Amino acid sequence: MTIKSGEKLPQASFMTFGDEGPAPKTTDEVFGGKRVALFAVPGAFTPTCSAKHLPGFVDKADELKAAGIDTIACTSVNDVFVMGAWGEQQEVGENVEMLADGNGDFAKDIGLTMDGTGFGMGLRSQRYAMVVKDGVVEHLFVEGPGEFKVSSAEHMLEALKG
Template identity: 70%
Template sequence: MSIQVGDKLPEATFMEMTADGPQPRTTEQVFGGKTVALFAVPGAYTPTCSARHLPGFVDKSGDLKAKGVDEIICTSVNDVFVMGAWGKDAGAGETVRMLADGNGAFAKAIGLELDASGFGMGQRSQRYSMIVKDGTVSELNVEDGGEFKVSSADYMLNQL
């Protein structure tokens, strides 16, 4: 069963590329005491993720922050080096933090893993977005199949 509105995020560790190299980040460090717009994509550099999902959050970052979001975070079941490079290539800079869920532990822990073996991608994360307040899910938007509707930055803006 997947995580639901009102649930606390489980303990997990992400990896983030920094000027000092890869650094671990726990869910408490990332989400504690903040309002976070979190979105997950099946894969860095994949068509919808690169052309629409990440750019939408980069473009709308100011609007999201104006509505009370402290941080915007993108996660994917990719390694930290890929996530760091993708964020740099996409111009995410300081607007969107890129957190790697390299082994898919977070996706699995929240019940939003995706078996993309049929596409040669192995285990991944479903496409979703959520608003997390001090570690607790206040909004959850999970896409059906290959859709891109409810996990967009614009959709999230309407929820705030």
């Protein structure tokens, strides 16, 4: 069952890569008491994700924060080292928190997985974006297969403007 607007995110743990190396971070730590723009990509370093999705949120970070977003976070079913390297390569700096969902547990728990075995990728996250306020989904934008429209930073900004 796919999570819907108005529902609370399930408890999960991500891995982040910081100055001290890999460290876990719970959904409460990521979303508690904050308004978060979360977006998910099928894979770090993949073409659309690297050329459009992640760069769009980096480029629009100031506008998103001006629209009431406290934190911007990216998640993918990749390990923490891949997410750390991708964030570094994309120069996300403090703009985007990179959340590794290495086993895909978060993606499974919110019902937003896709089967990428035909591409040698295994179980992955669908491409989506959501606005989460204190752990509750405010807006959810899920892409159709092979699309990149509604999960963009630009689309999220339009939704936030009302």
